[in-house]
Amino acid sequence: MRYELTDLRLFLAIAQAKNLSTGACAVHITASSASYRLKNLEHALGTSLFVRNARGMELTPAGEAVLAHVRELFEGVERMHEDVGRFTSGLKGHVRLTANSSALNGFITPSLGRFLVLHPHVDADIEERQSETIPAAVLAREADIGIFAGETGVAGLDLHRYALDQLVIAVPPAHPLAREREIKLGAALDFEFVCMNRSSSNFLFLRDMAQKAGRQLRVRLHTHSFEAVLSLVEAGVGVALVPRSIIAIAPDARAITMLALAETWAARELNLVVRADARLPTFAKAFMQSLLDDSRVAVTREPPASE
Known part of the structure; x- marks a missing residue:
């Protein structure tokens, strides 16, 4: 069974994009090379990972199982990079956040901009989703941090009142x-x-x-x-x-x-969630705390002054 980390990155990119060409572009290889690598990965694992239909590339049940392990694997890789990065100065890493449009436009974007300026070696992926889908996305490791409006019945999450x-x-x-x-x-x-x-x-x-x-x-x-x-x-x-x-x-x-x-x-009560079992790297914890500590956001959580 032989395959490379690049093959798993490609698999993850295709699963997220539901498109082979888009996934190939995300990992900076050609579509023909991506097709070859995907076939090699499927051959190594002994099963098909995708089916093609009118909506694009859909995961098979085996592909869904592989996706969960690949996400966990790359979280470990990110933590490894962070541990090594402690021997150099500054925060380094890649954080993924998903939020509804109100939170993104009304609160998150200014906080995000300030954080990235202060930490030039931290990158971010920001995705907008409907509030009701965000807790499950965080639990499934599709994002490190989620911010959504309302309550959730999804177990396995740590919830923080955001705004x-x-x-x-x-x-x-x-x-x-x-x-x-x-x-x-x-x-x-x-x-x-x-x-x-x-x-x-x-x-x-x-x-x-x-x-x-x-x-x-x-x-x-x-x-x-x-x-x-x-x-x-x-x-x-x-x-x-x-x-x-x-x-x-x-x-x-x-x-x-x-x-x-x-x-x-x-x-609208906006809540911030992470997985309860998440071992967030230092840069992700710092990013989360910067979101919660932003004074313009924090002031909305305070009760109104009595008249």
Whole structure:
């Protein structure tokens, strides 16, 4: 049974991308070389690891089993590099984080930027997902750290309260709803929305809440960022569901009115999770702590001052 670490890195890249060419590109080899290496790995293991279908490269049951071991193997490799790195100065390594769009755009990105500037030898992979999928992804070693909204029933995780946020409806000042202080989602659904892209967790959440309310979400357009969403709301194109934290960090004062939502789900408690059995390397622990200690994030966890 002979195969190389590069073969396992390729296998992992293909499993994540569900595409051979994309996986090959991720490990900097040609598609033909990737195909040869994958066949060699499957021959060495004595079983097929993927099946090809309309969705791309899907793991076989044997492939799923190999994936769990490969992820654990590369965690060990990362820890080995860190142990050796202690003989040199500074933090070194690669950390993987997955989070919902609100957490990414409203809180994480500024913290991440400062951390990476301070630690130039640490790299990061950041992935956006829907909140309900994040705990299971962390447990499956698809990410080192996860940040999501709400609660989870997934066992085997250490949970840390990360931030408190509020979903609001953003409208132009002259909008018919602008005079209201608080509305139900149904009132906003009478109007056309400006939304994040179709794969964004923010849009998918809004779509799901509209469906639960028995209403049709009328999307005038999808756009690429919350900044673009707010700009289009300001221009009068439509209304939007956005986190209050996004408006707070807008680059300039926009002519936008924020309406509170009289919905229990509008209050968003963001939680940070890692595996309970994770032996996070020092750089990953430092990154996690920098997220929790960011003063702009930490202040949201404090109770409001009594009047």
